[in-house]
Amino acid sequence: MPSTTVKAPQESAASLSHGLKQRHLSMIALGGVIGAGLFVGSGAGIAAAGPSIVLAYTLSGLLVMLVMRMLGEMSAAYPSSGSFSAHAERAIGPWAGFTAGWSFWVLLCTAVGLEGIGAAKILTGWLPGTPEWAWVALFMLVLCATNLAAVKNFGEFEFWFAALKVGAIGLFLVLGALAIAGVLPGTDSPGTANLTGHGGFFPGGGEGLVVGLLASVFAYGGLETVTIAAAESEDPVRGVASAVRTAMWRIALFYVGSMAVIVTLVPWDARAVVEKGPYVAALDELGIPGAGQLxxxxxxxxxxxxxxxxxxxxxxxAYSLVTRGLGPKSLGRVSAGVPRIAVLVSCVFGFGCVVLSYWRPDDVFSWLLNMIGAVVLVVWTIVAVSHLRLRRSRAFPLLTWAALAGMAAILVLMAREPGTRVQLYATGAMTLALAVAGYARQKALPVANV
Structure with missing residues (x-):
C-alpha cells in the first residue's frame, strides 16, 4: 500500500446492523441496476443507435465487468459501506473519497427521481388525468418508510421484488428466442430484416452509437450498490465476492440479450419503442394477449x-462519508441500526424530482439524465485508479489500464458529439466543484501516516 500523509479512512460501521444474508446481497445487486436505465432509458438508446444498441451494451458490459472485478476485489479486502469512496480515500486521499462519494450520492438520489417518474408514467397511462408528481410523492413516502425500517426488512423486500423482475426478464428472453427461431405458435421468424433494414445496423452512424453507448453506461450504473451493502451482511468478504460474480454475468445476459431480442423483433424506428417502452413493444409484436400490460x-x-x-x-x-469526516455530522446518527437522518435527507433530495416533474412534466426525465450522464464514468475512473494503487491481482495492471482506456475513449466520444457534450460539461463542472471542496476539507483534516 502506498505511503501517504493524510489520515486513513476510519469508518465506524459497528453501529450499523448486519442483517443482510447472501441471497439478499445477490438480489440487491440486480435490484439497483435493473430499473429506469434498462426499461425506460433503453428506448431512447434504441431510437438513437438502432440495432447497434446491441454493440453499445456489449462494449459497456465488458467495461462494467472489469470495473466490478476491481471493485469486488477491493471491497473483499476492505469491506465498507463507503465502498469505492473509502477505497479512493485510502488510495488517493480524502479529497478523492469526498468527490467519488458525493458524486455517487447525487447520482443515486437523481436516479431515484428518474425511477419514480418512469413508474408514474405507467400509472398515468392506466389512470389518465392523474398527476405524475402525486404518484412520485406517494412512491417516495412508501419507500422512505421502507428504508427507515430494519435493514433485514429492506433486504427481504428487495429480494422478492428483484426476483420477480429477474424471472420476468428471463421469460421475456425465452419467448423472444422462440419467436426469433420461428417456433413460437402464431408467429413467424423476422429473420434479419429489422437488423439490416430501416437504415442498416448503424442507422444513426457514430453519433447514434455514442448516444446508445452513454445510455447503456447509465443503465449499468447502480451495480456498485452491492459493495455498499456488503458492510451490513453476515459475511462481508465472502458475500461481496460471490454477489459480484453472479451479478456480472446475469446483468450482461439480461441487458445484451434483451437488446438483441428487441431490435430483432421490432423495427428500431417504431414509435412504440419509445412511447410504450421497448419491452412492451416487443411483446405486443408477438401478439400474446395481455402480455404487454403484464x-x-x-x-x-x-x-x-x-x-x-x-x-x-x-x-x-452518505453515512460512510460522515463517519469518515467528509460530511455534516448530523447525517451520521444511527437508530436501530439504520442511519435514519441520512435516509431522510436522501429522500428529500429525491422529492426535488417531484417538484421538477410538476414544473416540467414533458422533459424532466431527459434533463435529469443529462445532468448525471457521465457521473458513472467518473466513479469508475476513480475505482480503476484506486485499484492501481491498492491491489496486485492476476493480469494486473493490464486489465485495469484497459478499463481506464475504455472510459477515456467514451469521454472523448462524448466531447466530440454535440448531443452528449452538455452531459460531459455538466458532470465535469459538478466533479470539479466537489474535488475543490474535498481538497479544502482534506487540508483541514488531522495529519497522520498510514
Whole structure:
C-alpha cells in the first residue's frame, strides 16, 4: 500500500446492523441496476443507435465487468459501506473519497427521481388525468418508510421484488428466442430484416452509437450498490465476492440479450419503442394477449424496486462519508441500526424530482439524465485508479489500464458529439466543484501516516 500523509479512512460501521444474508446481497445487486436505465432509458438508446444498441451494451458490459472485478476485489479486502469512496480515500486521499462519494450520492438520489417518474408514467397511462408528481410523492413516502425500517426488512423486500423482475426478464428472453427461431405458435421468424433494414445496423452512424453507448453506461450504473451493502451482511468478504460474480454475468445476459431480442423483433424506428417502452413493444409484436400490460406491471415493480435499492445505497454512502469526516455530522446518527437522518435527507433530495416533474412534466426525465450522464464514468475512473494503487491481482495492471482506456475513449466520444457534450460539461463542472471542496476539507483534516 502506498505511503501517504493524510489520515486513513476510519469508518465506524459497528453501529450499523448486519442483517443482510447472501441471497439478499445477490438480489440487491440486480435490484439497483435493473430499473429506469434498462426499461425506460433503453428506448431512447434504441431510437438513437438502432440495432447497434446491441454493440453499445456489449462494449459497456465488458467495461462494467472489469470495473466490478476491481471493485469486488477491493471491497473483499476492505469491506465498507463507503465502498469505492473509502477505497479512493485510502488510495488517493480524502479529497478523492469526498468527490467519488458525493458524486455517487447525487447520482443515486437523481436516479431515484428518474425511477419514480418512469413508474408514474405507467400509472398515468392506466389512470389518465392523474398527476405524475402525486404518484412520485406517494412512491417516495412508501419507500422512505421502507428504508427507515430494519435493514433485514429492506433486504427481504428487495429480494422478492428483484426476483420477480429477474424471472420476468428471463421469460421475456425465452419467448423472444422462440419467436426469433420461428417456433413460437402464431408467429413467424423476422429473420434479419429489422437488423439490416430501416437504415442498416448503424442507422444513426457514430453519433447514434455514442448516444446508445452513454445510455447503456447509465443503465449499468447502480451495480456498485452491492459493495455498499456488503458492510451490513453476515459475511462481508465472502458475500461481496460471490454477489459480484453472479451479478456480472446475469446483468450482461439480461441487458445484451434483451437488446438483441428487441431490435430483432421490432423495427428500431417504431414509435412504440419509445412511447410504450421497448419491452412492451416487443411483446405486443408477438401478439400474446395481455402480455404487454403484464410487462408494464413488471416494469412498474422493477422501477419501484430500483428506487428502493438506490435510496438504500444513497443513505449508506452518505453515512460512510460522515463517519469518515467528509460530511455534516448530523447525517451520521444511527437508530436501530439504520442511519435514519441520512435516509431522510436522501429522500428529500429525491422529492426535488417531484417538484421538477410538476414544473416540467414533458422533459424532466431527459434533463435529469443529462445532468448525471457521465457521473458513472467518473466513479469508475476513480475505482480503476484506486485499484492501481491498492491491489496486485492476476493480469494486473493490464486489465485495469484497459478499463481506464475504455472510459477515456467514451469521454472523448462524448466531447466530440454535440448531443452528449452538455452531459460531459455538466458532470465535469459538478466533479470539479466537489474535488475543490474535498481538497479544502482534506487540508483541514488531522495529519497522520498510514
Amino acid at each position: 410487462m408494464n406491471v413488471v416494469v412498474l415493480v422493477a422501477l419501484l424496486s430500483a428506487m428502493n435499492a438506490n435510496l438504500y445505497g444513497s443513505s449508506r454512502i
